[in-house]
Amino acid sequence: MRLWARMRELLFPPACSACGALLDRPDFLEGRALCRACMQEWERQKDEPCEICAKPVRLCRCTTGDMEQYKCEAFCKLVYYMHGKREPVQNRLIYAIKQERTHRTVDFLAKELAHSIRALLLEKHVSLENAVLTYVPRATAARLEYGTDQARELARALARELSIPVLPLLERIFGMRRAQKHLNSAERMKNANKTYRVRDCESGKGKTVLLVDDIVTSGATMATCARLLRRAGARRVFAVAVASDDLQKEPKNKK
Ligand SMILES: [Zn+2]
């Protein structure tokens, strides 16, 4: 295993997940997925202020209207996704984990998110023993196309970081027939409602469920899944994502 990791390092020298520059060995060994310049920009993006609570986004817990309605209590995220752009470092990381096979970017993001989750659980007086992870399952077609389910991989990496279980509590009934981004709020909820169901009712009962996705757009999917989980007996549900692309609450593009 270790030999294979060495060989892979030789064959595919570790490059920055955002700009592709080769990583310095110390950065790589510390599990960073970004070069120095992109890391600086990443840190800056995590400090962008929330327009509602005015805290840096990495500390913001604000939920979307949909989440609030379905009692998804808190939404923990690291950065704002910049809609319609390809260049920003956070956007590139989101693209990277959608097709990554090495897990380096996923592991890096899980490390970053684990800090936020620990802080969130402290704030909400939830002990790690009472928390479990689950994820929003990706459509089979997308999973087959890219060979990965980034929300599941992120949840698994978080489980290793936090030493808590990841449970496949949800499943898709069938692939979403329409892409969420072209729908209005009511249509999105309806669409999401027809897409997911609880797969395992027992193991999440009485627990605080950390519901993981890579990026949250309207929050309709998170809200629907939170409602399903609560109906199945989850005590509380917190949403966790790398990025928030909330079109309702962040209408203007960040600079
Ligand atoms: Zn870079």
Ligand SMILES: [Zn+2]
């Ligand atoms: Zn906020």
